[in-house]
Amino acid sequence: MLDTLNQLAGGFDTILTPYNVTLIFLAGMIGTVVGALPGLGPSAGIALMLPLAAGMDHASGLCLLTGVYMGTMYGGRITSILINTPGDAPAIITALEGYPMMQRGEGGIALGISAISSFVGGMFGLVVLIFFAPVVARNAIYLGPPEYFLLMLLGLSTIVLLAGEDMLKALLMVCFGVLVSTIGADYISGHVRFAPVPEFIEGIDFVAIIIGLYGLGEVFHNLEQRVTLNLGKPSLKMSDYVPSRAKLREANGPTIRGSLMGTVIGILPGAGATIATFLSYALEKKLSKNPENYGKGEIAGLAAPEASNNASVPGSLIPLITLGIPGSGGTAVMLGALIMFGLQPGPLLMIKSGDVVWAMIAGLVLANVFLLLSNILLIPLFVNLLRGVQGVLASVVIALCVVGAFSLSYSTFNIWIALAFGIVGYLMRKNDYPTGPFILAVVLAPLAENYFRQSVMLGQGRMAIFWERPISLSIIGAMVLAIALTLVLRMTMQRRRAALAANEESA
Template identity: 65%
Template sequence: MLDSLPDLILAFSQVATPGNLLLIFMAGLIGTLVGALPGLGPSAGIALMMPLTFGMDPVSGLSLLTGVYMGTMYGGRLTAILINTPGDAPAIITAMDGYPMMQKGQGGLALGISAVASFVGGVFGLIMLIFFAPIIAEYAIFLGPPEYFMLMLLGLSMIIVLAGTDPLKALVATAFGVLLSTVGSDYVSGNVRFAVVPELIDGVDFVAVIIGLFGIGEVLVNIEERVRLHMGKPKFKMSEFLPGKKDLREISMPTLRGSVIGTSIGVLPGAGATIATFISYIAEKKVSREPDEFGKGAKAGLASPEAANNAAVPGSLIPLLTLGIPGSGGTAIMLGALIMFGLNPGPMLMIQSADIVWGTIAGLVIANVFLLGSNILLIPVFVYALRVIQKHLSAIVVAFCLVGAFAINYGTFDIWVTFIFGIIGYLMKKANYPAGPFILALVLAPLAENYLRQSIMLGQGSWSIFVSKPLTTVFTLLVLAVVIVGLLKNPISKYVRKQRLAKS
C-alpha cells in the first residue's frame, strides 16, 4: 500500500503549478455554484465543463472535471440548509437537520459543520482511493444482482427506523413511493407502465419530485404559517460560523461513520452518494442516544450524511479507475472524459497511464483543501445575503425551483411535475406524513426491482439464489434482523405487549 506514496508525491510536484492551482480553485467554486442550483448536480456540472477541457493536457483537464465534481458535493448543501431546497439528490438528507438549524438561527453553524464534515469525508475517501483502490475494487466486482438486491432490500427495510411515532403514515408514504417508482418503462422487459403521457415513458423524474416536495412544498407552508427565519443581528464573527471544540467532539464519530459508509457505498457501481447519505443518516439515528432530535436540528444528523456524500466521490472513482465501471452518473461522464483523452479505463490504466491517474488524484486532494477554505470563508456572505433577501425569499425559492425543473430536460413537463409534488409535499407536511420513507422508497424500489428480476433470471426461477452464496446469505439474515428488531421496537408492538401484560 505504501508503494503509492512516491507516485503521489511526484504527482503533487507536477500538478502544483500556479496555472493548475488556479484552475482547480475555479473548478471548485464553479462546482459549488452548480451544486447549489436545484436540478443540476454533478452530472450536469461535469457535462457543462467538459468542452473547456478540449486542448488541455489530460492531468489539467481531469483535475478540472474532478474539482467540479467535488465542488457540486459541497454546493448541494447550501440551498438545502439555507432555504430547504436541496441542490441535488444527496442533499435531501442535509435539509432534514440543516434547515431546522437555520430556523433556530444556527444557519452559519450548520454550514460550518457541513463544510468540516464534507472535508473529512473527502479526505477519508481519498485515503481509501490512494491506498486501497485495487483491493476494494477486487472484492466489489464479485457482487452480483442477488447481492445488490439484498442491499437494496436492506435499505428499504431501514424505513422501519425512519417510521417515527406513526408507522402507519410511514407505510403509506413508502407505498406511495414504491407506486410512483413503477411509472415508466420496465428496466428488464421494456414494457411501459402507467405512462398516461409520452413524457412518463422514462418515469417521473426524481429531481423534479424532490424540488417540488422540499422547495415548493416548504414555500407553501411558510406562506401559510408566515414563517420568518431567526437570522439574528449582523455580526461578522467567524466564531459564529465555525464549530467549536464541543461541536467538533459531538460530530467526530458521526463524521467518521459517515465517511466509512460513504466510501463503502460509493465503491458499489450504481449505488452512489444518494443511497450513501440515506444509509448513513439511518445508521446514525439508530446508534444515537437522542434519536428523537433527528429532523429537529441534530448536528450528528447533519454531519454524518455530509461526510458520506463527499466520501462517495473518491469511492465512486475506485471502480472507474481500476475496473472501468462508473459508480454513479457523474463518474459515467468521467468515463467518457477518460476515453476522450485517449485513456483506457480498466485494470491496466494505473500501469499504462500511472502519471495521469496519480495527477488526477493529486488534483482532487488539492480541490478538497481549497473547497474547505472557500466554503468556510464564504459562510458569512451566504448567511447575510439570505438575511437581506429574506422578505423576497419565497419568490426567489420558487424561481430557483422553476429554473431547476426546466433545466432537467429543458421542457415544461417537469415544471408541472414540480408544482404537483409541491402541493403533495405541502399536504404531507400538514398531515404529518414523513418525507424520508417516501424518498427512500422512490430511490431504492426501481433498483430493487431491477436486481430482483435479474437475480430470478440468473437462478432460472429459483429463489434459492438468495441463499446460495455466503455473502448473499449474510445480507438476507441482516434484512431479517433489521425487520425483526424494527418490529419489536415499533410503537404498535410495544402497545400490544403492554395490553397483553395488563390482561395477564
C-alpha cells in the same frame, strides 16, 4: 506502498504549477455554486465543464472535472440547509437535520460542521482510493444482483426511522412512492409503463420531484401559515459561523462512521452516494441516546450523512479508474470525458495512462483542501445573503426551483413536474404525511425491483440464489440480527417507560 507514494508524488509534481493550482481552486468554487443550485448536481456540473476541459491537456482537464465533482458535493448541502431544497439526491438527508438548525438561527454552524465532515469524509475516501483501489475493485465486482437487492432492502428498512408518529401514513407514502417510481421504460421487461406522452418514457426525473416536494412544498406551506423567518440582521460575528468545540466533539464519531459507510457503499457500482447517506443517517439514529431529537436539528444526523456523501466521491472513482465501470451519474459523465480525451477507461487505464490518473488523484486531494477553506470562508457570505433576502425568500426559492427544474433537461416539462410535486408536498405537510418514506421509495424501489428480478433470472427461477451465495447470506444474517436487536431494545424501553409511568402515578 512505497511505489504508490512515488506515483502520488509524481502526480503532485504534475499539478503543482500555478496554472493547475488556480484551475483546481476555480473548479472547486464552480462546483460549489453549481451544486448549491437546486437541480444542478454532479452530472450537470461535470457536463457543463466538458467543452472547456476538452481544450486542455489531459491532466488539467481531468483535474477540472473531478474538482467540480467534489465541489458539487460540498455545494449540495448549502441549499439543503439554508432553504430546505436539496440540490441533488445525496443532500436530501442533510435537509432533514440542517434546515431545523437553520430555523433555530444556527445555519452558519450547520454549514460549518457539515463542511468539516465533508472534508473528513472526502479525505477518508481518497486514502482508500490511493492505497487500495485495485484490491477493492477486484473484490467489489463479486457483489451481484442478489447482494444489491438485499442492500436496497436494508435501505428501504430505514423507512421505519423516517416514519414519524403514524406508521400507517408512512406506509401509504411508501406505496405512493413505489407507484411514482414505476413510471417509464422498464429495461428488464422492455415495456414502457404509464407514459401518456413521450416525456414519461424515461421516467420522472427524481430531482424534479425533490425540488417540488421540498423546495416548493415548503414555500407553499410557509405562505399559508404566514411563517416569517427571523434570521437576524446580516452580521459578521464569528461565533455565528465557527462551531464550538463541544459541537465539534458531538460530530466526531458520526463523521468517522459516515466516512467509512460512504467509502464502502460508494465503491459498489450498483449503490452510490444516496443510499450511503440514508444508511449512515439510520445508523446514527440507531446509535443515538436521544433518537427523539432527530428531525429537529441533531448534529450527529447532519455530520454523518455529509461525511458519507463526500467519501463516496473517491469511492465511486475506484471502479471507474480500475475497471471503467461508472458507479454514479457523475462518474458516468466522467467516463464519457475519459473517452473524449482518448484515454481508454478499462482495466488497462492505470497501466497505459497511470501518470494522468495519478495527477487527477493528486488534484482531488488539493481540491478537497481548497474546498474546506473556501467553504468555511464563504459561510458568512451565504448566511448573510440569505438574511438580506429573507423578506422575499419565497420568491427567491421559487425562482431557484423553477430554473433548477428547467435545467434538468432544458425543457419546461420538468417545471410542471416540480409544480405538481410542490402541491403534493404541501398537502403532505399540511396533513402530516412524512416525506422521507415517499422519497426513499421513489429512489430505492425501482433499484430493489430490478435487482430482485435480475436475481431471480440469474437463479433461473430459483429463490435459493439469495441464500446460496456467501455474501448475500451474511447480509441476511446481519439484517436478522439488527431486527432482533431493535425489537429487544424496544421492548426493554417500553417496559422501562411503563415502570417509570407507574412510579410517577404512585408518587
